[in-house]
Amino acid sequence: MNAIATRPLVLDPDGAADPCARCGVRASSVCDAIPTSDLARLSAAAVTGHAAPGSSFIDEGEPATAFFNITGGTAKLYKLLPDGRRQIVGFVGVGHFLGLAVSDTYAFTAEAMEPVKYCRFSRASLRRLLDDFPAMEKKLLAVASNELVAAQEQMLLLGRKTARERVASFLMAQARLGVACMAPRSHFTLPMTRGDIADYLGLTIETISRTLTKLRTEGLIEIPGATDIVVKNRLAMERIADASE
Amino acid sequence: MNAIATRPLVLDPDGAADPCARCGVRASSVCDAIPTSDLARLSAAAVTGHAAPGSSFIDEGEPATAFFNITGGTAKLYKLLPDGRRQIVGFVGVGHFLGLAVSDTYAFTAEAMEPVKYCRFSRASLRRLLDDFPAMEKKLLAVASNELVAAQEQMLLLGRKTARERVASFLMAQARLGVACMAPRSHFTLPMTRGDIADYLGLTIETISRTLTKLRTEGLIEIPGATDIVVKNRLAMERIADASE
DNA sequence: CGGTCACTTGATCGTCTTCAATACCAGTGG
DNA sequence: CCACTGGTATTGAAGACGATCAAGTGACCG
Structure with a gap:
């Protein structure tokens, strides 16, 4: 009946200094490439945020200043033509990593469907993380490769x-x-x-x-x-x- | 799959141990992430090969045992439906890196349009290279990210x-x-x-x-x-x- | 030359879109 | 309790865009 009251609240001894240590989605995201002992590094690089349903937290064409890791909710990613025609290029949920584009502007808009929570990494801080933890880079490459395969499958669907x-x-x-x-x-x-x-x-x-x-x-x-x-x-x-x- | 692959040493009669040092396309490919002093490592990992126009050197659905770097010619990448409908997911030329998929089988067929020359890396040898040269992993991630952006643009084209x-x-x-x-x-x-x-x-x-x-x-x-x-x-x-x- | 192959052009067809009306459902306020 | 509202989904009829079918052209080649 009352899940909140019955669930034991696990408090981390380090307190708020290391939120990543208590992150429930770490295991299912690229963040699990960071060893537990170095989670403070991760926490320091990430800034949390949220987006209400219907609002966007990435906007196509805007300068790509940051990367996002979804920690809650779901979002749709889409591209628009000037006359309003829309192509949704993906639906993303918990654990998904966004904004990999190396270009200077975002290639799509990300709009929350359910309330979205995310961790935000600036380009510079992500780069530093990747320099120090090659395992994370490996993980990102694996993720990007899989998405590329999915994108090609979608091309087959859309084209044929x-x-x-x-x-x-x-x-x-x-x-x-x-x-x-x-x-x-x-x-x-x-x-x-x-x-x-x-x-x-x-x-x-x-x-x-x-x-x-x-x-x-x-x-x-x-x-x-x-x-x-x-x-x-x-x-x-x-x-x-x-x-x- | 009627392409031919040989060790670079065989194709290299003057006996140099690192043909990669003389590779004209290195600058425009992921291989430029390997420092010049370590090119022997690269040469040892690569096996060169070629494919005649109309023949494929990657076949959709086959076990993905290797990765390819195009060093000459152009090829088309496509997926087929059982009844023969075809979707070309890309045209690739010199410097292009292929087979990034982490899955166990190739996601598309690669067929030479002009005579194709390539360097072939087994999964294991590429992994060893990436472990030793994180810069190459960085480069691959950048390449994959850019391709992902291109794929999304193509989805917009095909869908809308x-x-x-x-x-x-x-x-x-x-x-x-x-x-x-x-x-x-x-x-x-x-x-x-x-x-x-x-x-x-x-x-x-x-x-x-x-x-x-x-x-x-x-x-x-x-x-x-x-x-x-x-x-x-x-x-x-x-x-x-x-x-x- | 006859053959093939790639491309172009025309006529017809069909799938999906467009336009339009209706149904549905949840929320709101009378 | 029930009408009103706005957003969403379904259904129908007509239309358009691109596919399909078919014929014809030109280039290349044995």
């Missing part, structure tokens, strides 16, 4: 897949989210609107809605609520997503 | 731009290729076929042809030969590419 295949791909990717082992979930919640999905898949709201309805009438999925998805026929969905028919 | 905007974007990007300073070339050659351009822009051969013809009849470009492009009105082309009208 049909609306049906895009939606199926998206749903199956969501089903796999946060599931470490093989089995994707059969029931999950979509934390974004139809508009967000559309701008992520290069389609329109109406096409998303129609395609979901079609998949539902075919018995492949169920949609108990607008944001709830139940996959009834995983194999068929995977086949549509992979275009392997 | 019209055929006309895509072709204009592509042409202006080609005009800027290999030009360090601000001014893009007004005349250049396209090293790829219409089919390749189509699969890069998520369109068809016919649409590429029609769109180029339209741009020509409008006086924005000239097409002296199928592979020659002369930009007559750069400003207008940039505006179309950026959708800023």
